[in-house]
Amino acid sequence: MPDRTVVPPFVDAVNFHLQLQPYQKYTLRNGVTVYAIDAGTEDVLQIEWVFDAGNWQEQKNLQAAVTNHLLKNGTGSKSAYEINEYFDYYGAYLNRNCYAETATISLHCLTKHIKELLPAVKEIIAESTLPQKEMEIAVQNMKQKLDVNLKKSSFVAGRLIDVYLFGEDHPYGRFSRHEDFDLLTRADLLAFYEAFYRNGSLKIFIAGRLPEQIDQLLDQHFGDLPNNVVKNQEFGIHPATRKKHTVINDEKNNQGSVRIARPFFNRHHPDFLKCQVLNIVFGGYFGSRLMTNIREEKGYTYGIHSYLLNNRYDNGWMISTEAGREVSAAAIEEVYKEMTLLREEPVDADELLLVKNFMMGSILGDLDGPFHIIGRWKNIILNGLNDDFFERSIQNIKTVTAADLQEMANKYLHPEAFYELTVV
């Protein structure tokens, strides 16, 4: 019988040599760059077409999101139903998503069907018609879904905290209202589509078990798109003047949605990587200070997390939880106490080693398969970082010290720098 009180020997993951499988890079004849990871155990693949067509580019609120939503709702030769039927028949998943800086079309399919599917994606990028009728149905349903979301205090809190950080006129702080939908016309959508999809700027990310000559296949279908450089608009941030906010969304609610956030730097800033480790200690994993204190010690919440936002330009540092209504204020107090502790006392050696091992093990586990690998590369490339960013992140985990973390805490974890919001 083994002696169970003795910890079995283990290797410190912090000493692992972690590498991100390099991508293959192709350039189509129009200059579009393709980033590819050929790997995997199953005969499947994922392709993402990333356009500079996010909220950042829009002239009118919701122009980007609604255009993106309607891309697959009709082309010159196919109705919305026919498009969906076509992709569904091959067991493929065609999705589209709109973000602050970019908008995407993504395809997941069995590798054997790729040749049938690529021409249909091309048609969506080059020949969508964004029909009036489809727009009316989509807008009506989006408005009604918005009404449902506005009943959720967590949704309301998420919108408001972004407004406090960036201002309502900034793409990161902008949100949708019924009036914005009402002001949107089909002409707005067509203009946006023309400028940012048909004549926009495109990057392609592909991963999985790739067919032979995938570069030629992609060139055949996407090499003749105009691929222009899109000029970015400039936006200033207009943060809120008041720091503390309480909003009553529903008087009967039993929980408060708490958001505490400060402006922070993007991934290019020299302090970013150190703060990424500090954030894990603070509220970035199950054993974090915030979880241990506020969930596991006090039972105020099901979960509390902190994280650095992933904005390309102006960024933020956020703490988020849904806490019992009567203990929301106490939970916020504890968040600030944990900040104080991190400023005043160095993280002890055991905890730091644990966090380092956890982070390395977590990255190791996450590099499971080609989709995760391309996901990491996509984040690096779209944020305009150098290819050594992954390697630098790993080195940073290995070398960061308790003194570094304390210095970062003293620089950034000051309650007065944070906006504080409770929505009940």
Place this chain on the structure above:
Amino acid sequence: MIRFDRFTLANGLRVIVHQDTATPTVVMNILYDVGARDEAPEQTGFAHLFEHLMFGGSINIPEYDEPLQLAGGENNAYTTNDLTNYYIQIPKENVETAFWLESDRMLSLAFNEKSLEVQRKVVCEEFKEHYLEKPYGDAWFKLRELAYKNHPYRWMTIGKELAHIEHAQLQDVKDFFFKHYRPNNAVMVVAGNITPEVVKALAEKWFGDIPAGAPKTRQLPAELPQTEARKETATADVPLDAFYKCWHIGDRLSPEYYIADLLTDILGGGESSRLFESLVKELQLFVNIQCYHMGSIDPGIICIEGKLVKGVDIKEAEAAVEKILQQVKEQPIPEAELQKVKNKTESMMAFEDMSLLNRANSLAFYELLGDAGMMNTELDRYSAVTINDLQETAQKIFREENSSTLYYHAKKEAL
């Protein structure tokens, strides 16, 4: 084709090994054959609360998470109405840490009063966050009670009410543990970069001396065939009316399961499905509409759920849904449409199997059903479904007297 080896320890613990040398990690997945269906009606939510307590320290190891994180591992768990599943992903070098931690908590928990006290609160907050504070969050509490009159599927995994969780006592926790958390009531899957020989040696070393429990026989009250339509109306402070209707289907191992699964895709799988195309796009009665089933082991239910466009009468919406069901019952599904949903199933399975964690999860689940090897024959079962099967099964399932309907109304705004 997912390859695996299988052996059973003397204490009854079933072990499956799935070797994959392409990954630098190992997944350990332990499934206990206990879920919310094993709870007493006056003590619901207990299996799930118990899952939380499994992280509160075991007999020889005061902290579960800390040594795991120190070894670069991650873990989580979930409870359903049927089962409770725990999993760890860890660098292959440190796999023994997983054996040590999981075997100690299978041997015995620490049964710590403070842990119970805190987790009662945590679970109550989880209950509020996921069900009480969410618009329509209580719909499934009502629907389950409407559809099931005898079987314990009539309550939610989270429990029937907060009070059941608040009243849980330490003695209940101990009894539950020694009844259900025994090696002969569990399936362990070890998957990833590890050989069957190593797993066998480590399993013997760490789990071999855990005593078996009394053999468990499950005698759950069976749901009697439903003989008349059930309907209920609810009103809540939500912006849109919602329509829920469900019908009883066969158990997880019945041939009917696979047919019903394909029917959900034909009716509600994505934007080329019948319900979406007709009721959201063409007639614009619904903002969204889905068709799904619960995937439960005992006889389950298939459900159509949708939110109505403002101003649409809920009975009119129901009639439109019934009309679509009528078509499926009366007219054979075209061959191409059947092929479409089979293709979707094939690709969904391929995507699921990309993840080591999913493979380990699935192997454990199929072993619980009787044979981990089912994982490799599932696709054949779907392929075998015929146009005739779909029509016959639709006729059998979608009968008014087999249905439970919940009309969930938005409270009228005060004028």
